[in-house]
Amino acid sequence: MMRTRYLIPIGILFLNCLSPAYAEETELVKEKIRKLEQRLEKLEKEKNTDTQAPTASRNTVSESSTSTGVSRAFNPAISANVLALGTYVDQGNADQTRETRTGMRIQEVELVFSSWVDTWLKADLVLSIEGTQTVNVEETIAEILVAQNLSFKAGKFYSSFGKHNRLHTHAFPFIDPPLVNEDIFGEEGLNEIGVGLSYLLPLPYFSELSFQFLEGSNDVQFNGKLNDDFLYLANLKNLWDLTDDVTLEAGGSFATGKNDVNSRDYDTTYVSGADLTFKWKPGGRERHQTLIWQTEFLTSSRDQVRAGAYTMVQYQFARSWWIQGRYDFSTIKENVTEEKNRWSTLLAFAPSEFSAFRLQYNRLNHFTTDEHQVFLQLNYTFGSHPAHNY
C-alpha cells in the first residue's frame, strides 16, 4: 500500500518529464524560484536595515561605550597636520634671529576638531603649535545658518580677504606665503576675532557676499588706539563654470579700520585686493591632472602705501606629482630700499591625499641683494578624512 502511494506521484513526474512542455515549465519554475529568492533576500535586507539603520552609526554605536559606560559616540572629528621643514639660505647664516634661516624645524603642528554642537551650531576649532612651544587658538568658529542663503559665524578666524589669506599654513600652495600678504598683514595673516555674515546671492552662478565686523588687532595695519576701534571688511567672490572642467573665479576685497599712527591724516587704514583664478580640474580619466593659474593684487594705505601681487601656476602632471612656479613682489611707495621681488619654483610629490614632500627654490631680490633659498617640507595629515576645498 505504502509503495503504491509513492509510485503514483513518481509515475506522474516521470510522465511529465517525457512531455514536450517539460523544458519550458522548468524554466518558468526556475524563474519563479529566482524571484522568490530575490524577494526573500530583499525582505531579509529590509529587516536588517530596520533594526540596524542608520548605516553611519551601525558600526560605531555598539562599540561606542567604554566599560565605564562613557559614551564616545559624539566625539568630534579630529585630524592633525604636521609640517616638518628643512631650510637652506645662502645669506645671513651668522644671524640666528632671522625668520628664514638655515636649519631644520617643525614649522607647525595643527589640530582640527569639528562637530555639530546641537541642531543649530556647527563648530570648528583649530589649534596650532608654532614650532614646538606655544599653542595658539588659530581658529575657533561657531557657524549657524540664519536663513536661506545667509550664514553667520562668530569666533576667531582667517578673515575672508582675497584668496591666500583664508588658507591655513599646510594648505599654502608654496611653502612660504606671498611677499605682499606677509608685508601687508604680517606673518600670521589677517586673523581676527569677530563676527561675519555671508550671503549667497540668488544668481545663476556662484556669487557670495561677505561682511565681517572684527576686533582689528592686526598690528601691522590696524590695532586702533581706542577700544571701540573696529575693523570692517567686505568681500565679493564670484565663480563661473566655463565648462564641466574649467572654472573662472574673480573676487574683490576691502577692509578699513583705525590704526595706531599718531597723525590725524593717517589714522585710518584702507586695504583693498583683487583676485583672479583659472582652474582646470577634469573629473574623468584625466582626474590626476590639474592646472591652476592664480593672480592676486593687494594694496594698503596708512602712513605708508604698500602694494604688491603674486601670480602663480600649479600643474599636476601625474597622479602624485605637481610642478609650480610663482613670481611675486611687494613695494612701499617712494621707498626703493624696501622693494622685494621673488621667483619661486616648487616640485611636490604627494603619494596620497594625506601626505606630500615639497621641494622649493626661491630667488629673492631685496633692493640690491639676491638671496637663494631652498626648502624641503614634509606635510602630512592624519585622522578624520579632510575635505578637499576647491
Added chain:
Amino acid sequence: MTFQKKYYIYSTFLFLTLILPQISHAEIRIVTTTEDIASITTEIGRDKVEVSAITRGYQDTHYIEAKPSYMVKANRADLLIYQGLELEVGWLPLLIRGARNPQIMPGGKGLLNLSSAIVPLEVPVGEVDRSRGDIHPLGNPHYHLDPENGLMMASAIAEKLKELDPENAAGYTDNWNRFRQKLESKIIEWQSRLDAIPDKRVVTYHTTWSYFLHRFGIQSVGTLEDKPGVPPSPRHLADLANKMNREKIKIILAANYHETRFSELLASKTGARILSMPVSTGGVDEVTDYIGLFDYLVERMAAAFQSGEKS
C-alpha cells in the same frame, strides 16, 4: 531713449535675475550626487520632480572637489540624495555647508542617504587605518552596481518623495511599481544571459565591481591595486600576472575613469583583454539611464567571456 527709461529697463532686468530663481516651481527640485541616483529618481518622480546630478558618470565620485557651482545647485534643492558610505566624504560636507539651504542640512527632511537602504559588502573588520590604503570604514560604497540594490534605492526614494509630497503619493507608488517590475524582469534577463556562461573569472582594477560580480556570480581572482586607491607595486603586478597565467584569467575589468597603464602592462604580460567599462549612468554616451547601464555592462561582459571561450 531717456535716462529714466533705460533705468527702468535695467532695474526690471536686475529684479528679474534676482527674483526669478526664487519663484518656486510646482515640482520638487532634487539634486543627486550621482547620475545613477538621478536616473532612478526620475523614474519614481517623473513629471513631479526636477532632477539634476552633481557628478558626471565618467567621473570618479570619490575625487570630486566641492566646486562652488555645486553649492548653487544644492542651494535651490528641496531634496539632496546621496550614495553615502563615505563615497562623497571629501566634498559633500563642504557642499552642504556652502549651499546654505536649511532643507538639506544634516538632520533635515531634504537629505537622503541611500546607503541606509542597502546592506553593504566588504565592511572592514578589525582595526581600520590608512595603512590599508583608501579603505571605506562603512563598507564598499559602489553598491548601485547590484541592480537588486537599485530596487532598494528606488524604494527609499519613493518613500522620501511620498513624505515630501503626500498629495502625489499614489503616483509615486505607481511609478515605483512600474520601475520595480521593469527592473525585476531585466534582472532575470541579465542573470540568465550571464548564467549561460560556465567560467566567469576576472581580475579587477579596484574593488569598484564587487557588487556587480557578487550579483552575477562572477569570480574576482585578484585586484590590480594591492591596496585600494594606491598604485600597484611591480611585485604585486608580477605576482598577479603569474596567477592569471596559471589560472587562465582572460579579462581585466576596470572602471573607465581609472588610468590604463597598469591594466595595459598586465594585459601585455598575460594576453588578457581589458574591459574598460562605465561605472555609472552617463559613463559612456550610450548609457543614458540606470537600466541601460546594466544592459551595457552585461552585454559587454557576456561578449568578452564568450570570445574568450572561443579563443
